[in-house]
Amino acid sequence: MAVAAMLKDKGQLMFEDKWPSMRPIILKLLQQEPVTQNEWQDLFYSVHLVCLWDEKGPPKVKEALKDDIMDFIKQAQQRVLSHQEDQALLKAYIAEWRKFFTQCNYLPTPFRQLETSLAGKTSSSVQKKAQNDESIVRKLMLDSWNQSIFCDIKQRLQDSAMKLVHAERNGEAFDSLLVIGVRESYVNLCSNPEDKLQIYRENFEKAYIEATEAFYKMKAPQYLQANGVQNYMKYADSKLREEEQRAHKYLESCSGSVQVLTDCCVNVLVSTFKSTILAECAGMIKANETERLQLMFKLMDRVPDGIQPMLHDLEEHIMSAGLADMVAAADVITQDSEKYVERLLELFKQFSVLVSKAFNDDPRFLTARDKAYRHVVNDTQVFRLELPAKQTGGLKAQPESKCPELLANYCDMLLRKTPLSKKLTSDEIESKLKDVLLVLKYVQNKDVFMRYHKAHLTRRLILDTSADSEKEENMVEWLREVGMPADYVNKLARMFQDIKVSEDLNQQFKETYRSSRGSIADSINIKILNAGAWARGSERVTVSLPLELEDYIPEVEDFYKKKHSGRKLQWYHHMSNGTITFSNAVGRFDVDVTTFQMAVLFAWNQRPLERIPYENLRLATELPDPELRRTLWSLVAFPKLKRQVLQYSPEVQSPKDFEENTMFWVNQEFALVKNGKLQRRGKINLVGRLQLSTERSKEEDNESIVQLRILRVQEAIIKILKMRKHISNAQLQSELVDILKNMFLPSKKMIKEQVEWLIEHKYMRRDEDDINTFIYMA
Amino acid sequence: MADDSDVNDRGDGEAQKPEKMFTLKKWNAVAMWSWDVECDTCAICRVQVMDACLRCQAESKQDARYGRQDCVVVWGECNHSFHYCCMSLWVKQNNRCPLCQQEWSIQRMGK
Numbered sequence: 076m077a078v079a080a081m082l083k084d085k086g087q088l089m090f091e092d093k094w095p096s097m098r099p100i101i102l103k104l105l106q107q108e109p110v111t112q113n114e115w116q117d118l119f120y121s122v123h124l125v126c127l128w129d130e131k132g133p134p135k136v137k138e139a140l141k142d143d144i145m146d147f148i149k150q151a152q153q154r155v156l157s158h159q160e161d162q163a164l165l166k167a168y169i170a171e172w173r174k175f176f177t178q179c180n181y182l183p184t185p186f187r188q189l190e191t192s193l194a195g196k197t198s199s200s201v202q203k204k205a206q207n208d209e210s211i212v213r214k215l216m217l218d219s220w221n222q223s224i225f226c227d228i229k230q231r232l233q234d235s236a237m238k239l240v241h242a243e244r245n246g247e248a249f250d251s252l253l254v255i256g257v258r259e260s261y262v263n264l265c266s267n268p269e270d271k272l273q274i275y276r277e278n279f280e281k282a283y284i285e286a287t288e289a290f291y292k293m294k295a296p297q298y299l300q301a302n303g304v305q306n307y308m309k310y311a312d313s314k315l316r317e318e319e320q321r322a323h324k325y326l327e328s329c330s331g332s333v334q335v336l337t338d339c340c341v342n343v344l345v346s347t348f349k350s351t352i353l354a355e356c357a358g359m360i361k362a363n364e365t366e367r368l369q370l371m372f373k374l375m376d377r378v379p380d381g382i383q384p385m386l387h388d389l390e391e392h393i394m395s396a397g398l399a400d401m402v403a404a405a406d407v408i409t410q411d412s413e414k415y416v417e418r419l420l421e422l423f424k425q426f427s428v429l430v431s432k433a434f435n436d437d438p439r440f441l442t443a444r445d446k447a448y449r450h451v452v453n454d455t456q457v458f459r460l461e462l463p464a465k466q467t468g469g470l471k472a473q474p475e476s477k478c479p480e481l482l483a484n485y486c487d488m489l490l491r492k493t494p495l496s497k498k499l500t501s502d503e504i505e506s507k508l509k510d511v512l513l514v515l516k517y518v519q520n521k522d523v524f525m526r527y528h529k530a531h532l533t534r535r536l537i538l539d540t541s542a543d544s545e546k547e548e549n550m551v552e553w554l555r556e557v558g559m560p561a562d563y564v565n566k567l568a569r570m571f572q573d574i575k576v577s578e579d580l581n582q583q584f585k586e587t588y589r590s591s592r593g594s595i596a597d598s599i600n601i602k603i604l605n606a607g608a609w610a611r612g613s614e615r616v617t618v619s620l621p622l623e624l625e626d627y628i629p630e631v632e633d634f635y636k637k638k639h640s641g642r643k644l645q646w647y648h649h650m651s652n653g654t655i656t657f658s659n660a661v662g663r664f665d666v667d668v669t670t671f672q673m674a675v676l677f678a679w680n681q682r683p684l685e686r687i688p689y690e691n692l693r694l695a696t697e698l699p700d701p702e703l704r705r706t707l708w709s710l711v712a713f714p715k716l717k718r719q720v721l722q723y724s725p726e727v728q729s730p731k732d733f734e735e736n737t738m739f740w741v742n743q744e745f746a747l748v749k750n751g752k753l754q755r756r757g758k759i760n761l762v763g764r765l766q767l768s769t770e771r772s773k774e775e776d777n778e779s780i781v782q783l784r785i786l787r788v789q790e791a792i793i794k795i796l797k798m799r800k801h802i803s804n805a806q807l808q809s810e811l812v813d814i815l816k817n818m819f820l821p822s823k824k825m826i827k828e829q830v831e832w833l834i835e836h837k838y839m840r841r842d843e844d845d846i847n848t849f850i851y852m853a
Numbered sequence: 854m855a856d857d858s859d860v861n862d863r864g865d866g867e868a869q870k871p872e873k874m875f876t877l878k879k880w881n882a883v884a885m886w887s888w889d890v891e892c893d894t895c896a897i898c899r900v901q902v903m904d905a906c907l908r909c910q911a912e913s914k915q916d917a918r919y920g921r922q923d924c925v926v927v928w929g930e931c932n933h934s935f936h937y938c939c940m941s942l943w944v945k946q947n948n949r950c951p952l953c954q955q956e957w958s959i960q961r962m963g964k
Contacts, residue, residue, distance in 0.1 A: 537883060565910075599880050606885035607903025623877045631882065641926060641963035643889040646882070653880035658873075665878060676875050683874045741874065 094139060097121045101140065104182050105147045107174055118185040136186070140212065144219050151175065152224040161235035162253065168232060169256035175220060176263055183212035217263075221274070225260075229278060232257050236279075237286040240325065244290055254325050262327050272330050280332050283325065284339050287318065291343040299348060304355050308370050311344040315374075341377045349378055357388040360429070361396075368433035386443040389430070393447035397422050398454055412481035413488060413495065419478075420510050423448060445517070452478050452517040479518050483527030486511050489542075490550065491535050496542040504543075508550055512557050519820040522780060525563050528554075532567060533609060536574050537602065537650050538762065547571070558817045569608040577602045584634050599627050603635060603644065616649045618670065619697040621677035649702075652762055657720065661746040662755030666720070667762050671698060671706045676720070679741050686738040704730035707739065713761055717748040720761070788821050788829045796839055796851035804847040888926040888963055890934040896951050897939035902926050906936035926963035931955045937962065 100114045122136065151171040158164040236257045239249050261275040291314070299307040318340045319333065326332035345352070352371060359368050375381030400422060401408065408415035426444050434440040453476045488495045489504050489511075496504060515524060535541045548571055555564040581601050589597075620628075632644055651670045656663055668676065674696045678687060687695075693703055708730035710721040723739045747757040791814045795807060802810075808826060815821055830849070833839050842848035887893075888902050898907040905924035927937040933952045935943070943951060950957050 537881075562910075598877060599882060602881065602883045604883065604885050605903065606887040607901060610885050621877075624880055624882075627880065627882065631884070635886070639886070639964050641889055641928065641961060642886045644884045644886050646884045648883075650883040651881055654878040656876045656878050658876075670880075670882075673875075673877075673880075680873050680875055 094136075098139070098143070101143055101182070102147075105143065105178055107178065115185070122185050137211070137215065140186075141215055141219065144216055145223065148175070148219055148223050152227065155224070156228065161238055162249070164228075164231065165235050165239075165253045165257060168228070169253060169260070171224075172220075172256070172260045175216070176260070179213050179216050182216065186212045232260075233278060233282045237282055240283070240286060240321070241290060243321070251324060258325060258327060272327065275327060275330065276332075280326065280330070280335070283332075284336055287336060288339055288343055291340065295344055295347065299351070304348075304351055305367060307348070308352060308367070308374060311348075311374060312370055314344055315340055315377075345374050345381070346378050349375070349381060353381075353384045356385050357392065360388055360392045360433075363429060365429065365432035369435070372434050372437070382439055386439060389440060389443045390447040393426050393444060394450050397426075397448065397451035398456060401451070401454070402456060412484035415478075415481050416485040416511065416514065419452065419514055422451065423514065449517040449519070452476065452514060453519045475520055475523070476518075478514075479520055479524035480527050482511055482515055482518065483524050483531055486528060486550070487531035487535070490547055491531075491540050492542045501543065501546070504546065505549075508546070508553070512553055516557060520818075521559065522784065522818045525559065525818075526780060529563075529567065532570065533650075536570060538652065544571075560817055566608045569605065573604045573608060574602070577604060580635075580638070583638075584631070587634060588630065599631075601631055603631075606645070610647070615645060615647060616671075616699060616702055617697060618648050618674050618702075619695065620648065620670070621674055621680075623677065624670070624673070657745070659741070659743045659745055661744060661753065662757075664745070664747065664756065665758045667758075667760040669706070669762055671696070671702060672710060672761060674698070675703070675706055675710065676741075683741060684743070686740040688735065689733050689737045689739070690735045692739065704733055707733065709761060709763065711739070713763070716759070718742060718745050720745055784819055784821065784825065785829060787815060787818060788825055789833060791815055792826075792829060792833060793838060793851075796849065799851070801842065801848055801850040804849070807849060888934065890926060890928075891932070892934070895936045895939055896933075897935050897943055900936070902934060902936060906938045908938055908942075909936075928960045928962075929955070930958045930960045932960070 097118060100110060100118045103110050103114070126136075155164065155167045155171055158167050236254045239254055242249060243251070258275070258279055261279040262272060295307075295311070298310050302310065315337070319337055322333045322336040326336060352374065356368070356371060359371070372382075372385065375385060400418070404414075404418055408418055426448060430436060430440045430444050455474045455476050486508065489499075489507055490496065499507070515521065518524060532547070535547070541547050548568075551564060551567045551571070554567070555561070580603060584601055585597070628646065635642070635644060648670045652668065653670065653673060654665055654667050655673060655676065657666050657676075658664075675692060675698075678692060678695045679685070689703075689707075692707070693700070696703060698706065707721070707723075711719050711723050713719060719742055721739050722742045723733075723737055725737065727733060727737070747754040747759060749757075788811065791811050792807065794814070795802060795810050799806075807830075808823075811821060811826060830839075834841065834849075837852055839849050839851055842850055890902055893901055893903065895902050895906060900907050900910070904910070909924040925937050926934050927940050928934045929940075929950050931950050931953050933950050935951075940957070944957055948957050949955060
């Protein structure tokens, strides 16, 4: 600028002198006529000189330039408007626009100097860099185009373009470049630096979307009416895809237009008919039409609240189909836990396949499946486990699903040496056990399962009937993995450990006594177990052992006392068992029996042929009445035997009908019958399922489940309150359910009763201002 | 009781008359052991003495899993019993029985 001031008086470089030589070059450029290298460089030079030496030069250049540009545009406009037909008009416009737009990139270049000067006047030069892109000349050119030609014919342009798109929708082919060209002119025309897409959005996009909406508003209902819902869904789906593709072609890609258009299409094509489409859902689920459901899912997933009704339909279906299936098969599955569990699993697989095929395992549908399946599993319609309602005497028992008990039974069949476990391969058993765990996940009252599972495990370990001890221990770890309470799982693990310890002990016992009293060591096995892990409740039953057995007791106790100190032993004869040899007129038989059965049978050793009344047997064995009845029944009416070990008179229907003077005697004709032939030798197991569960403990079992639940609820309430100090009733309930979910689902009633109990015993109180809030009392 | 003496007679005569109607071949006897204590809960950690003490349960989950039975019981001269782990921590602070306040000295240990 300093130099400019110094050389100011050099007057020959004024605008007026230079412009005449510049103008022809500018006009050539506008018209895209060839310009020589010299002319092009001259233009640079002239602009430079004018800007440098003529103080008023730059604005003048700008004005003059503008006039020429306007002139050029007017001519172009005339050329365009000379076409009447839409396609021709578009073609002409696009051609003119392309030409002009190309020049928009060239023409500004020589005027860089002008821009610097103009900008230098208004703002500091620092900003130049940032505005580099938006040259003043370019803006001038685009604005001029916008104000003149574009404003005049944009409506016509748009309408023509939309007509073409409409024609395409109706299946007519045309040069899609025409529409694209129009769009480009809308996009490139904008010189607003804040929102480059303003013109495009306000005009082209808007028109495009309105046209689309209008098109389908008319078409969609027609199609639906003519072709029905099923076909309509296909139509809607294909149209959505088609429109999306078309939008990618005709709409500006990074403007978000495609999304806007898609939303609009979804609205017109799907939302409008939401309820009509959804009405089909339940029927399709029922008919397992996975492909159509998938289509529906795809459509509805795009609509707000579209999925909700489908989830509901799915839940309804699983519940009603699942329960109907169970009820239909009730006769079989209530008798047979294998069939029951397999039926349940089959249902689960069936529903899972549906969810996966129709809904791509969408998490929302999986949740719905889980919810409904849980309902099926815990339903009490087919069978129920009656748990006594404790304490509050008058209240009715609350029925629960028998599912956990049956699951545990099924597990037992897989883990024990049974026909089922023998016929399956190891992998099959493993996968079936995993299936059990899968169903177990849905069982509300896992504590019932735990109890039965432990009882079965106890029986397997004591009777040594596990099919595969490795699998047994795996199962324990799997139970841990699925979240069974640690103290429970630890106890199971400890039982295995105990059995191993016991085996060592047994070995030592035998070695110690083998030398001194040969026979005693060989005919006795001892299992001395940890009462904390194995025993439950007051299930011990006393029995007066036959002398043959009684003799061993002090030997074992002495041996044990030498090994350990501070321990006391209690004999669990209802768990113990053995083998006896039964010799009669027919032959000799090895019979596996419980200790109770042994005690009864040995009563005849002194008087083999006598008839002994019930009363005397009770005196001899000292067994409690119910146990003696059960034991006798197993000897007079063992299901598998054609000839029973004991006979009795008079005949009765069930063990509880034995009278004081019912007479029992040993069947001297006893023999095993195989294929209709008498066997003189043989082995028979009379232990059956009798072991371990005494009559009393069976009743106690259910009672103690309830008792334990009460304690767990109290414990959990206190745990929560200790942490929260005060808590609302609703929150307490939900936290309780969460804490206890791996054991059982506490009923509202039980929670309420325990809250009352805890309040009464001053562990907590209600807030005086809000009776629904509880406060912890330390 | 007349029955019992009867059985005895028979038992003695076994050698001469091996063909008794029922003879024992094998007996699998089951017994449960528990610590011979008056109170089955440890007053220090409030866990049953038959189970591992609270500390052992929490610290060595891995061991508890496989049923290690190192957490034994200890009896004081006062005949009160606790987990050995619990008591050995207790005496560091207070050398008295938590139940009766008598000076603590070990009478015997469980094994």
